[in-house]
Every structure is written in C-alpha cells, then in structure tokens.
Amino acid sequence: MFPRKNMMIRWFFIGLATFLFLGSNFYYRVLGTEWLYGPPKWVVPADDLMPPLVLVVFFFVLLVSQFVKAVNQEFVNRYKSL
Structure with a gap:
C-alpha cells in the first residue's frame, strides 16, 4: 500500500x-x-455475518484457483521444450 521508501x-x-x-x-x-460509546460495535448476530463471509470465502477460492492455474500454465510453458 505504501512504498518501502x-x-x-x-x-x-x-x-x-x-x-x-x-x-x-x-x-x-x-x-x-x-455508557459513553454504547455496546461494542463488533458484537453482531452471526446471521448478519454469514452471507458476506460465504461470499468472501467463495472469492478467495476463485482467487487461489486462478493463481494456481496461472502458475501451472507458466510451469508448463517454461518446461514444454525440455
């Protein structure tokens, strides 16, 4: 997010x-x-969290599968001529 410099x-x-x-x-x-700020904001019912959590897990599975597919394709292309 921020450069190393x-x-x-x-x-x-x-x-x-x-x-x-x-x-x-x-x-x-x-x-x-x-009393000052009310109850903690991180206490929410699980029913509110499950649909976004399922979508995030689905997105991560797609992301990892695309990454693995790209790495496998690069490996095949690199060593195809050997």
Whole structure:
C-alpha cells in the first residue's frame, strides 16, 4: 500500500492501529463500561455475518484457483521444450 521508501508513514499507521485496538479493548474489557460509546460495535448476530463471509470465502477460492492455474500454465510453458 505504501512504498518501502515511506517507512515513517508505515510505522505511524501501525502504531495508530495498535493504539486504537488496545484502547478499545481496554475500554470495553478492562473498564467494562458501555455508557459513553454504547455496546461494542463488533458484537453482531452471526446471521448478519454469514452471507458476506460465504461470499468472501467463495472469492478467495476463485482467487487461489486462478493463481494456481496461472502458475501451472507458466510451469508448463517454461518446461514444454525440455
């Protein structure tokens, strides 16, 4: 996402994500409070997650199969003359 020459930007976003993750866990799990921000947003019913999850798994299966097919085709083309 960010080129290798922008290491400061990479480490900034890594630190920001870590800080926000640990902050939300501390707020909801250690303090046990929900009065300021309400219940945690990551608590959702499984029925809401299953259709997108099935589509994501289907997409990953197609992506991996296309990758394997391309690698096999390259292997066949490279060593066909041997």
